Amino acid sequence: MMLFITIFLLSFALCCLGGVFYYEQKSLITDVYSHVAFPGVVLAYVLFNSLDLYLVLFVTTTFVLLIDLIKNKLLRITKFTTDSIFAFFIAFGFSLGTLLINILQNHGVSTKAGFSDFLFGNISALSSNDSVLIISISSFILCLLYLYRRVIKNYLFDQILFSQLGFNVYFTQRILSVCTVVLCVLSLKVAGVVLTTGLFLIPFATANLFYNKIKHLFVFALLLISLVTFASIFISLNFSGLSTGPILIVLYFVVYLLSELFKFLRFKNIYG
Amino acid sequence: MDSYIYYKLFFVFFLVVINSLFSAVWFFERRQSLLVDAISHSVLPILVLVYLFVQSLSSFSFVFFAVLFSTLVAWLISFLSKFNTKHSQSLIGVFFSGLFALGLLLTNVFARNVHLDADSVLFGALEFSIFENIQMFGFLMPISILKLFFLLSVNVICFYCFRNLFSALSFDQTNLKLHGFNTNLIDFFQLFLLVLNVIFCFEVVGVILTLGLNVIPVLIASYFSYRTSDLLNVSLFVSLITLLIASFLAFSFNLSLGAIFMVLLGVVFLVLSFFRSYFMKL
Numbered sequence: 001m002m003l004f005i006t007i008f009l010l011s012f013a014l015c016c017l018g019g020v021f022y023y024e025q026k027s028l029i030t031d032v033y034s035h036v037a038f039p040g041v042v043l044a045y046v047l048f049n050s051l052d053l054y055l056v057l058f059v060t061t062t063f064v065l066l067i068d069l070i071k072n073k074l075l076r077i078t079k080f081t082t083d084s085i086f087a088f089f090i091a092f093g094f095s096l097g098t099l100l101i102n103i104l105q106n107h108g109v110s111t112k113a114g115f116s117d118f119l120f121g122n123i124s125a126l127s128s129n130d131s132v133l134i135i136s137i138s139s140f141i142l143c144l145l146y147l148y149r150r151v152i153k154n155y156l157f158d159q160i161l162f163s164q165l166g167f168n169v170y171f172t173q174r175i176l177s178v179c180t181v182v183l184c185v186l187s188l189k190v191a192g193v194v195l196t197t198g199l200f201l202i203p204f205a206t207a208n209l210f211y212n213k214i215k216h217l218f219v220f221a222l223l224l225i226s227l228v229t230f231a232s233i234f235i236s237l238n239f240s241g242l243s244t245g246p247i248l249i250v251l252y253f254v255v256y257l258l259s260e261l262f263k264f265l266r267f268k269n270i271y272g
Numbered sequence: 273m274d275s276y277i278y279y280k281l282f283f284v285f286f287l288v289v290i291n292s293l294f295s296a297v298w299f300f301e302r303r304q305s306l307l308v309d310a311i312s313h314s315v316l317p318i319l320v321l322v323y324l325f326v327q328s329l330s331s332f333s334f335v336f337f338a339v340l341f342s343t344l345v346a347w348l349i350s351f352l353s354k355f356n357t358k359h360s361q362s363l364i365g366v367f368f369s370g371l372f373a374l375g376l377l378l379t380n381v382f383a384r385n386v387h388l389d390a391d392s393v394l395f396g397a398l399e400f401s402i403f404e405n406i407q408m409f410g411f412l413m414p415i416s417i418l419k420l421f422f423l424l425s426v427n428v429i430c431f432y433c434f435r436n437l438f439s440a441l442s443f444d445q446t447n448l449k450l451h452g453f454n455t456n457l458i459d460f461f462q463l464f465l466l467v468l469n470v471i472f473c474f475e476v477v478g479v480i481l482t483l484g485l486n487v488i489p490v491l492i493a494s495y496f497s498y499r500t501s502d503l504l505n506v507s508l509f510v511s512l513i514t515l516l517i518a519s520f521l522a523f524s525f526n527l528s529l530g531a532i533f534m535v536l537l538g539v540v541f542l543v544l545s546f547f548r549s550y551f552m553k554l
Contacts, residue, residue: 096535247373
């Protein structure tokens with residue numbers, strides 16, 4: 001039950017933030033954050049000699065936010081597209097992490113298993129303390145998003161109008177970035193570096209195929225997340241060798257493909 | 273380690289770098305660097321499925337079917353992202369994470385004991401690439417070097433035969449259509465070349481470094497020129513110099529060559545970007 005609540009709340013919080021970045025057309029931002037978080041995890045180990053989720057969260061979030069500032073600066077001072085800069089940070093972040101692990105191994109530290117939990121995700125390695133941390137932070141971010149939903153809607157609609165209404169665009173962007181980074185770091189333990197993007201994007205993208213109204217969209221996403229989370233935990237508990245993270249993403253992906261097909265067939269029936 | 277092995281490793285990595293640059297240039301010009309990310313992740317389930325049917329990782333039929341099906345998937349992603357340009361990033365994200373998760377599940381279930389596990393998919397296996405040898409002209413040649421030479425010849429021939437067509441595709445597809453060319457076919461062919469490069473380079477350097485090789489050298493080169501041939505030459509020159517330094521560091525301190533190469537290239541890019549912006553302000 002605890003596992004279900006943990007994954008469910010984390011997925012729903014990620015999905016809500018996924019919606020914000022989806023409308024901002026920066027959907028792959030989590031891919032950047034999760035790849036850059038990987039060297040942050042290694043750094044946390046170097047600094048504190050522990051892979052405790054609380055310490056990892058603190059160090060990695062600081063590290064990723066620092067890299068995020070560099071990324072924003074690069075986007076301002078160069079003429080490269082967001083795609084190129086994102087691709088650069090994905091590759092650079094992951095390579096830096098690999099190099100740091102390599103250096104640690106050369107110094108006789110054998111921590112490959114610990115880092116694999118963050119690289120590929122390992123839900124079975126979540127302690128009850130970790131679950132409490134994930135549940136409390138996800139709930140806090142969900143409450144924050146609910147309370148400021150109108151502000152976020154205005155921000156997404158028109159940033160010039162938003163600033164003319166007296167809101168601070170930069171501050172809102174920073175807050176959203178901090179929330180995303182924190183959730184990304186937490187989801188490394190659940191889905192791993194590569195699959196975090198799936199949790200962030202697929203539920204919202206699926207709901208967006210059917211609904212345009214925000215309220216309906218999130219109710220659909222909520223149902224989808226609860227069903228898929230339950231099914232993935234059930235499958236991973238009953239079939240050995242299948243880990244929950246990849247099953248979760250594969251199920252979301254299958255639902256997404258079926259929804260695309262359904263939408264296509266419905267469109268064909270209506271318009272011939 | 274024997275110095276002969278170092279030379280072999282260096283040579284294999286150098287061939288991987290050159291091959292990647294040929295596809296990197298076109299996808300940089302098309303402003304679709306993240307498509308490389310999507311393709312490099314999406315080929316994993318196809319490789320596992322083809323392996324399950326062919327039961328070999330080095331046979332011709334494995335490469336043939338892997339390239340064929342991966343090109344189809346890559347074309348599908350590219351087609352869908354063109355269809356939905358506003359949210360192309362989200363489509364790429366949905367497909368690559370979904371297919372990569374499927375690949376991880378399939379490797380866990382069916383290919384656990386093969387050299388296709390999750391670790392080697394992410395990090396590559398440069399060290400193992402030189403141990404499969406074949407006798408040629410009295411010498412023992414690593415199969416990976418022969419494969420990469422074959423790929424290089426395909427890349428060079430295609431680059432010189434179709435570069436005008438590929439440039440036109442990157443800059444003005446409508447014009448190309450008006451001249452009677454089938455842009456979908458050219459697009460498919462370009463994707464085929466990318467997939468060929470990704471599949472050949474993937475087993476040596478892994479998924480993420482494949483993306484890095486396809487992005488960072490060309491980004492650095494674009495500071496010096498925008499001509500396609502210059503982009504290729506400058507990125508090759510920068511990569512070679514960086515690779516020499518990276519090899520020295522990697523072999524002296526027993527570090528991963530791919531990781532240190534990419535980190536050095538990343539540092540060069542960051543330093544160049546900030547210096548350039550600083551001097552332009554002055």
